[in-house]
Amino acid sequence: MSNKTVSTPVPSRRALLFGSAATVAGAAAGFALGTGNAQSAHADQGEALHGQQTIEFYGTHQPGIDTPAPAFVSFLALDLLLPDGSSMVDQREILRRVLKLISADAHRLMSGRGILADTEPELAQNPARLTVTVGLGPRAVKIMNAALVPSWLKPLEAFDIDKLDEAWGQSDLVIQICGDDKMSLAHAARAITKDVRSMATLRWVQDGFRHSRGSQDEAATMRNLFGQVDGSANPRDEMLERTLWGGEKLEPWVRGGTSLVLRRIEMDLDTWDHVDRPGRDFSLGRRQDTGAPVTGGGEFDAPDLQATDELGLPIVSPDSHVARSQAREADEKILRRGYNYLEGQHAGLLFASYQCNVEVQFLPIQRRLAQADMLNEWTTPIGSAVYAVLPGCVAGSYLGAELFSD
Numbered sequence: 273m274s275n276k277t278v279s280t281p282v283p284s285r286r287a288l289l290f291g292s293a294a295t296v297a298g299a300a301a302g303f304a305l306g307t308g309n310a311q312s313a314h315a316d317q318g319e320a321l322h323g324q325q326t327i328e329f330y331g332t333h334q335p336g337i338d339t340p341a342p343a344f345v346s347f348l349a350l351d352l353l354l355p356d357g358s359s360m361v362d363q364r365e366i367l368r369r370v371l372k373l374i375s376a377d378a379h380r381l382m383s384g385r386g387i388l389a390d391t392e393p394e395l396a397q398n399p400a401r402l403t404v405t406v407g408l409g410p411r412a413v414k415i416m417n418a419a420l421v422p423s424w425l426k427p428l429e430a431f432d433i434d435k436l437d438e439a440w441g442q443s444d445l446v447i448q449i450c451g452d453d454k455m456s457l458a459h460a461a462r463a464i465t466k467d468v469r470s471m472a473t474l475r476w477v478q479d480g481f482r483h484s485r486g487s488q489d490e491a492a493t494m495r496n497l498f499g500q501v502d503g504s505a506n507p508r509d510e511m512l513e514r515t516l517w518g519g520e521k522l523e524p525w526v527r528g529g530t531s532l533v534l535r536r537i538e539m540d541l542d543t544w545d546h547v548d549r550p551g552r553d554f555s556l557g558r559r560q561d562t563g564a565p566v567t568g569g570g571e572f573d574a575p576d577l578q579a580t581d582e583l584g585l586p587i588v589s590p591d592s593h594v595a596r597s598q599a600r601e602a603d604e605k606i607l608r609r610g611y612n613y614l615e616g617q618h619a620g621l622l623f624a625s626y627q628c629n630v631e632v633q634f635l636p637i638q639r640r641l642a643q644a645d646m647l648n649e650w651t652t653p654i655g656s657a658v659y660a661v662l663p664g665c666v667a668g669s670y671l672g673a674e675l676f677s678d
């Protein structure tokens with residue numbers, strides 16, 4: 273079963289009406305008169321409504337990881353409310369109820385319906401590729417089934433580059449909500465947290481964004497707030513499958529599951545402003561304009577780390593971000609599905625990395641980057657959390673149903 277399919281409805285009556293109304297309005301205002309092409313281009317742009325596009329909740333894997341990354345994300349961190357002195361059996365029941373509720377809510381919201389007893393079901397009507405993805409922190413997996421706690425499910429070791437703020441720290445659960453419409457996303461976040469609030473409390477929310485839907489080619493790689501093309505070397509096809517869901521010698525913690533490392537990385541845009549274009553490209557190892565390696569080729573080509581200039585110096589600095597982050601072992605592959613944040617004076621990246629095994633795939637890269645990476649001059653990790661991502665579930669069931677130890 274796959275949840276990769278995005279259902280694309282036929283153009284709605286409203287879309288067609290809106291499109292022609294916009295054209296008529298444009299003609300009446302005079303700005304498209306006499307330019308047939310300009311007029312039809314305007315109509316084409318006006319007709320692209322995406323609100324009814326949905327992604328399937330049920331499947332082998334949870335959606336929101338290898339499904340297309342829509343414009344917005346909200347990561348919600350929840351802590352379970354466990355009564356003092358409650359037994360393991362009671363705690364397990366609380367977690368089970370939370371997962372049942374979230375699963376039922378996710379299924380309804382992702383298909384464009386309000387949750388049961390929704391006070392604003394109207395806000396759910398344009399899901400716009402809404403996805404809900406659930407990960408568990410160490411305490412929650414232990415409550416679910418102590419035998420299933422993976423060895424990597426713990427805070428990452430301390431790195432010299434870190435200035436971690438506990439305010440963005442580990443929680444019992446993370447709910448990642450993605451979508452192209454901030455309204456349906458905001459509603460989903462509120463509906464779910466409201467639904468579980470007697471059993472779980474909100475610890476933090478981290479909101480992020482990418483390019484708006486329709487502003488550029490769907491397949492184009494996103495840019496981060498440094499202006500860089502970010503995500504080009506992500507694994508694809510079979511390599512992606514193996515990275516996320518495992519294969520020979522690389523098993524996920526449970527079948528169909530994976531892991532998420534979420535790092536909140538502050539980016540100093542003010543000092544980055546002072547870096548000229550050659551300096552920017554040199555520190556990354558790729559060009560800011562096209563995303564191509566500084567040694568030539570296209571965006572999806574790998575940089576040639578052996579190439580030297582006329583003085584015999586390496587063209588790609590060994591301390592550049594791509595030289596340091598490139599895989600040294602076959603298994604050092606991660607899926608980066610980050611989102612930008614910009615809140616007042618604070619800008620950065622919600623660096624979300626998915627892989628079956630944090631220890632084997634993510635940590636060697638992070639250790640190298642913490643040791644040396646020219647980008648560290650302008651970036652500071654301020655938040656860090658690790659989650660075991662539950663496998664998907666079949667229709668009528670709920671996330672984690674088969675993993676509870678009783």
Ligand code: HEM
Binds near residue numbers: 503606608623638
């Ligand atoms: C704010 C912090 C960061 C920024 C701005 C950033 C930006 C970039 C950019 C622009 C690229 C080149 C294009 C691409 O392949 O995506 C890249 C590559 C990469 N980054 Fe980062 N990155 C950051 C943090 C990290 C962290 C924390 C890790 C992992 C621990 C990481 C791992 C990688 C990897 C594996 C590649 C691909 C290397 C390759 O195979 O060529 N990055 N990053």
